[in-house]
Amino acid sequence: MKYVRSWLLPVIALAIAFAIGALMMKLQGANPLKAYESLFSSAFGSSAGISKTLGKATPLIISGLAVTICLRAGLFNIGVQGQLLAGALASAWAGYAIHGLPLFIHLPIALFFGTFFGALTGIIAGALKAYRGVHEVITTIMLNSLVLQLGEYLAYGPFKEPGQQLARTPEVLSSAKIPDLFGMPVGFFIAITLAVIAWWIFKKTTSGFRLETVGRNKNAAWYAGISVKRSILISMFIGGGLAGLGGAIETLGVVGRYEPAFNAGLGFDGITIALLGRANPLAVIPGAILFGGMRGAGGSMQFAAGVSPDIIDLILALVLFFVTAPLIGKWIKTVRGNEAITTGGWGN
């Protein structure tokens, strides 16, 4: 019964969110049934659709994880977008500028570049927090804009594709591109693996426990002899590295180069997904698939039913609302207790 309840809640939340979405569509004179049919059939109804959904979900899983890990350690990482951009930029450079390597060396190097520069962006905020007490919410918001401007400069300056008018880097070499495996995006499996590893770390290892203790109560952690500074540095380093890897996978597997407009919004969706999953690494996966599927199928829905894809934002907000608000939980008598609080503000 307990298991039933734990999946019942999201199902009911989805149903209500979709029902309200349908009402909104009606208000606009569209046909919700047709819209939803096309939404689902294009997101999940064919192998091409599933492949697209999973491809869209991949960077979202990873950026969701990047937020989740920091949340667990008591940090609110709004900077995933910037870390992801840094990773995308660095991996694109490594992908086009390094020549003459075979795939099995070049691709890991390019992925490493992305991860490293993402982690670097993350640890700047971490170090400022740990050593100078500067709040991570400020630094990560500032770093988002900083990296964006830097990327704009590099893509239009030193890294610009020769002969191209637009701000973008050359295409990465085929030796640095992530191949597709039986039509399914390889990046997705990397993302799933990362989520499982993150879950395992927090569930089973002492390092995970240390991070979490710092997240729950800094004083208690201090008394227990856990270094708060180290935990902050580690979690921002890992969070940034994950975000950077997400950017690299997106660059090397989907976009093929760094082009500023192509990574917009991924980091912010990651925040929402992490919250939707209540900072549970495994719960990030279904959340990201839902987001990826709906975002990816927006075009089909508009094509088939003439409904503006803006409705998707609305439905996703309602899903988040009904999953997290204690309304349905009370109704189906699921006691969630302390679990309800994920973040605990940014007080300390």
Added chain:
Amino acid sequence: MIKKYLGSRWSPFVATFSVILFFYLKDALATTSVVATSITFGLPLAMAAMVGIMCERTGIVNIGIEGTLLVSSFIGFFVASVSGNLLVGLFAAVCMGAVSGLLLALLSVTWKMDQIIAGTIINILATGLTSFFYKQGHTLPSTFPEIDIPGLSAIPFFGPVLFMHGPLTFLGFFLILVLWVALYFTPWGLRSRSVGEHPGSADTAGVSVVRMRYLNVTIAGAFGGLTGAYLTLELVGSWDRGFSAGRGFTALALMIFGRWNPLGALAAALFFGVAQAITNQLMITEVVTIPQQFTNMLPYVLTILILAISAGKVRAPAAEGQPYEKESA
């Protein structure tokens, strides 16, 4: 001796004043314009930061400022254009802001939801609703006009900077000062802050934590509505999807930069406004030809540097982010 003066709390003001004077003597028109424009750029950020301060001082994290700005400017614009009356639009925007505040209070105080989730819900909901229901073809009857205060506005430099603005700009500045006074020098402020720091003791002392939080978060929302109204009804005069363009998030950073103090956040916002105006001015006069992206980075880099150097642990209200559970006797 020198160190004493450098360390004085007035040194930032003296420094700012000397820099302005230096440039004013070089180019009076441009300097006046830069300082005046920095108010145009900075004020909406400052007002939005006040929303955060009012909430957080009573222990509620408000990450939904962006959503409040977006939805209240949307409502303000459409009500004003349909009714043909700016004041009606202003009223509607303020009410809409209050409603969004009320929603945040409901989610985070009554239902004790995670406050960052609550704010995020407001943000995405606002984006979805406003984009979905936006209709082209509405225009405002007019916008709030600039008021040149007679006499004062003729003073060189100070006139254009301080005394030639729209009514909502004056109102915004006035309310920021009121908020500062209220927060530190009135019983309401004391109660608010005690609820944000030690809700338990506040409760024991007879302050209703729930009522205080509801009241402040709702007023903060109304203030956010005023900010939205300022953006659409006074500054721009139109509305488009994504109108607030991230100002609600920058405001969060400025709130922390200003150490949860209204005057601090105002200073931080004006600093951002100045940086933006200077960035523009460098392009306008073309004296230096460094890539624009680097001048754009300036405010962000400076903010990080200033905070890193000044260090000193910035402390948020202690009870922030935690729903209040009355201790059962």
Added chain:
Amino acid sequence: MKKKIIASVAAIAIASLGFSVAPASAADESSCGTAAGFCVGLVTDVGKVDDKSFNQSAWQGAKTAAAALNGFSKYIETQDPKDYASNIDLFASKKYNVIVTVGFLMADATAIAAAKYPDIKFIGVDQYNASPATNYTGLGFPEDKAGFIVGYLGGYLTKSGKTAAIAGGPSSIPPVRKFIEGFRNGVAYAAKEQKKKYPKSSTVYYTGANAFNDPAWGASTAAQYLTQGYDVIFAAGGKTGNGALARIAKKKGAFCIGVDTDQWATVPEAQPCLVTSSMKNIPQGVQVLIKQVKSGTFAGGNFLGSVGAAPYHALAKKVPAKVKAKVKALTAKVLAGTVATGVK
């Protein structure tokens, strides 16, 4: 308990969906690809068909052309640049006759799609077709000429000699750069003609996450220019530019110039200052190309659309007749190429 829940959920779902027998759009696309049918699909750049800018213009052209040819037209609004290809595929899967893609960012995706679907004709607005494909035409515009003409007008209208442009996006975007540099050179040309020494026309570019989408930034930047005595301001760039126009309209004696379409209609707030708009005639270009498809003369390659200055509308009385005549004469020369804009 569980049954009750499921029943309630079902009830909600049915209640919301039950009354949803809304009529689909009047025409249908089942005839696409047949001899009788003529279907036009349009994929927007990230943005909406009511963006008061290039997406809207392109859609207007596509819709008008399809209606004139008794065809069917439909659009998809792209949400994410990574969906360009899949959105094009949706139209291709229904055998649309023509697919219009809007914006220079979509050039790569359109070229690939043109190779993939040789039977479908592609029109790329603001794109340059570098491929030999005969089923893909890039619809380009000499934005520099449009900018030059309005700059020339501005050079005659300014009293302070201070003219400026507010660009809603970075200079790395080709149409933005060409508009702005054309404007700048047009002002200089007019100054030279009047034997006046104006300072070089100034420009502020926007670079950031909200390029083209920050009206408040546009308005504030306009305020900065106005307080420094700039009296002719060219606002080039989406909603950011529209915000600037609306702000300039509040200043007495200042002229503003719109971009892309005749913004007299799209940004009515700007009417008090809007003396003209630097237009590229996207609707006409799209219509011409769609009609070429219908008549079988569509040949691929690149098509240069027309540009010009929008009518003065109510501000005609503020433009001296002599200046009007001069602008008219210059417009002809610029369009014919006898006066070079000096923009590469």
